[in-house]
Amino acid sequence: MSFARAAATPSLGRLYTDARRPLSAYGRRISVRLCSSRMTSDNINWAAVDRIIRVDHAGEYGADRIYAGQMAVLGRTSVGPVIQKMWDQEKDHLKKFSELMVTFRVRPTVLMPLWNVLGFALGAGTALLGKKGAMACTVAVEESIAHHYNNQIRTLMEEDPDKYKELLQVIKKFRDEELEHHDIGLDHDAELAPAYAILKSVIQAGCKAAIFLSERY
Ligand SMILES: [Fe+2]
Ligand SMILES: [Fe+2]
Numbered sequence: 001m002s003f004a005r006a007a008a009t010p011s012l013g014r015l016y017t018d019a020r021r022p023l024s025a026y027g028r029r030i031s032v033r034l035c036s037s038r039m040t041s042d043n044i045n046w047a048a049v050d051r052i053i054r055v056d057h058a059g060e061y062g063a064d065r066i067y068a069g070q071m072a073v074l075g076r077t078s079v080g081p082v083i084q085k086m087w088d089q090e091k092d093h094l095k096k097f098s099e100l101m102v103t104f105r106v107r108p109t110v111l112m113p114l115w116n117v118l119g120f121a122l123g124a125g126t127a128l129l130g131k132k133g134a135m136a137c138t139v140a141v142e143e144s145i146a147h148h149y150n151n152q153i154r155t156l157m158e159e160d161p162d163k164y165k166e167l168l169q170v171i172k173k174f175r176d177e178e179l180e181h182h183d184i185g186l187d188h189d190a191e192l193a194p195a196y197a198i199l200k201s202v203i204q205a206g207c208k209a210a211i212f213l214s215e216r217y
Pocket of ligand 1: 060
């Protein structure tokens with residue numbers, strides 16, 4: 001744990017909506033909401049928290065770009081409102097992980113510009129196959145993300161479910177919403193997309209690679 005992080009985070013825990021505590025970091029004044037819990041700077045597994053928050057932030061950013069790409073192509077069609085609703089939830093997910101990055105002093109992945117371009121291209125590209133193509137992309141991506149979140153939940157539960165209670169709550173909530181997106185995709189005929197099985201396999205291989213890289217870089 002770095003000195004800066006230790007000094008800046010005397011107590012990291014439940015993120016409250018009241019009692020703001022201003023902190024200074026690198027000349028900036030930021031406000032985070034903290035209260036004491038078992039999760040202190042001394043007993044956090046920083047390597048795990050770093051990895052989890054960085055990759056989840058990257059994933060939610062990628063999801064935001066995918067839905068932006070889908071909306072650029074299909075925004076004015078009958079599935080526009082359905083995609084917009086899922087996109088709005090991805091924006092909320094991204095916002096939450098952006099806040100957690102500040103709170104836990106986690107840097108974003110250096111690959112953000114790549115996920116920006118590839119995410120939008122994936123969303124727009126599959127949307128150009130039609131509504132079913134876009135929904136096939138949604139099913140593939142959301143299944144991968146839900147699986148990834150389940151792995152993280154398992155890791156944090158094995159570490160200490162009480163210590164990581166707040167982070168677990170966030171990840172579980174988002175996992176459930178990704179599964180809802182997955183089911184929405186299936187309800188909108190994702191499986192009838194051209195070359196569905198191949199498309200899904202290719203997209204999920206890409207997700208796996210993106211997760212691997214974002215955790216490390
Ligand atoms: Fe999400
Ligand atoms: Fe999602």
